[in-house]
Amino acid sequence: MKKHNFNAGPSILPEVVYEKTARAILDFNGTGLSILSISHRSKEFDEVMAQADSLLRELLDIPDNYKIIFIGGGASTHFFEVPANFLNTKAGYVNTGVWAKKAIKEAKRYGQTEVVASSEDRNFTYIPKGFDIPADLDYLHITTNNTIYGTEYTADLDSPVPVIADMSSDILSRPRDVSKYAMIYGGAQKNLAPAGVTFAIIREDMLDRIQRDLPTMVDYRTHVTNNSMFNTPPVFAIYALTETLNWLKSIGGVPEIYRRNQEKAALLYDEIDRNPLFVGTATEEDRSLMNICFVMAEGYEELAPEFLEFAKSQGMVGIKGHRLVGGFRASCYNALPKESVEALVACMQEFARKHGK
Numbered sequence: 001m002k003k004h005n006f007n008a009g010p011s012i013l014p015e016v017v018y019e020k021t022a023r024a025i026l027d028f029n030g031t032g033l034s035i036l037s038i039s040h041r042s043k044e045f046d047e048v049m050a051q052a053d054s055l056l057r058e059l060l061d062i063p064d065n066y067k068i069i070f071i072g073g074g075a076s077t078h079f080f081e082v083p084a085n086f087l088n089t090k091a092g093y094v095n096t097g098v099w100a101k102k103a104i105k106e107a108k109r110y111g112q113t114e115v116v117a118s119s120e121d122r123n124f125t126y127i128p129k130g131f132d133i134p135a136d137l138d139y140l141h142i143t144t145n146n147t148i149y150g151t152e153y154t155a156d157l158d159s160p161v162p163v164i165a166d167m168s169s170d171i172l173s174r175p176r177d178v179s180k181y182a183m184i185y186g187g188a189q190k191n192l193a194p195a196g197v198t199f200a201i202i203r204e205d206m207l208d209r210i211q212r213d214l215p216t217m218v219d220y221r222t223h224v225t226n227n228s229m230f231n232t233p234p235v236f237a238i239y240a241l242t243e244t245l246n247w248l249k250s251i252g253g254v255p256e257i258y259r260r261n262q263e264k265a266a267l268l269y270d271e272i273d274r275n276p277l278f279v280g281t282a283t284e285e286d287r288s289l290m291n292i293c294f295v296m297a298e299g300y301e302e303l304a305p306e307f308l309e310f311a312k313s314q315g316m317v318g319i320k321g322h323r324l325v326g327g328f329r330a331s332c333y334n335a336l337p338k339e340s341v342e343a344l345v346a347c348m349q350e351f352a353r354k355h356g357k
């Protein structure tokens with residue numbers, strides 16, 4: 001049976017990326033060598049790295065005064081690297097859930113932190129808005145898409161201080177004005193690549209603000225200066241990332257994927273809102289295009305395990321909600337085809353019919 005991959009991360013990648021990477025494992029670009037075994041100092045890999053840089057620049061419309069690095073680790077590595085590099089006195093954080101909290105915890109090791117806004121009062125079901133941003137912060141940290149709760153910033157923030165954003169789970173899924181951010185980072189395993197590589201887009205002037213004596217690998221300048229090749233980068237993951245970017249460009253870039261993502265999300269949210277058995281958990285205006293969270297409606301709670309079983313029998317994979325939220329989460333990342341969303345919607349309708357609705 002066809003599987004519909006709604007996993008939250010690592011997550012679905014474009015079919016063509018599976019095909020190209022499978023071929024490259026056997027013979028990378030006619031070199032007679034596997035992509036798993038080429039030198040990161042080879043001309044061939046230099047070209048992969050250069051393409052990753054130029055494609056990401058083009059697709060996100062990144063201004064010239066930004067540097068891009070692709071380094072090993074996870075978004076969680078940047079949780080401590082960001083404050084190690086940029087927190088000199090005080091940093092502000094918006095607390096929109098688990099990932100934001102983890103970032104705050106690491107920042108506290110390096111200096112003062114101020115939670116300038118939080119949505120904890122309603123279990124992170126919304127994005128705080130209209131809060132004041134103190135002018136004396138080294139930076140303000142936000143999480144543009146909250147993977148676990150299904151909330152997302154639909155607009156870029158205006159801020160008097162540099163904004164640093166964790167975009168792990170919505171990078172390249174919708175237009176963003178990069179010039180409004182001092183730094184954008186994330187783990188690549190949601191919309192770009194298999195696990196193992198992270199991306200960071202850093203405005204050059206930020207690098208002049210680094211004051212701490214840092215371990216070489218933690219200092220962002222090391223990776224910028226060495227073109228992400230101070231040490232051995234995750235060669236295979238970066239190759240897959242480049243192929244994902246090639247795919248995105250080939251279908252029409254961010255405007256087209258944004259159109260597709262809106263279309264997919266509308267299909268599923270419409271069903272959640274229409275179907276008497278289900279109810280969405282995120283505040284409507286802050287609903288994520290990437291992670292769509294819902295639960296059984298009041299009175300039907302005990303049907304949750306049965307729905308999970310039924311969905312599984314229809315080929316749905318990864319729709320169990322995060323343990324902190326419960327219910328269901330359908331991650332609809334860039335590479336998820338519309339047919340998978342249609343299959344899930346059909347499954348919800350069939351389930352409702354089975355229960356006389």
Ligand SMILES: *Cc1c(COP(=O)(O)O)cnc(C)c1O
Binds near residue numbers: 009073076099166168
């Ligand atoms: C998945 C995720 C992370 C954690 O990423 P790792 O690469 O596993 O460290 C951090 N932030 C957000 C928003 C995520 O979705």
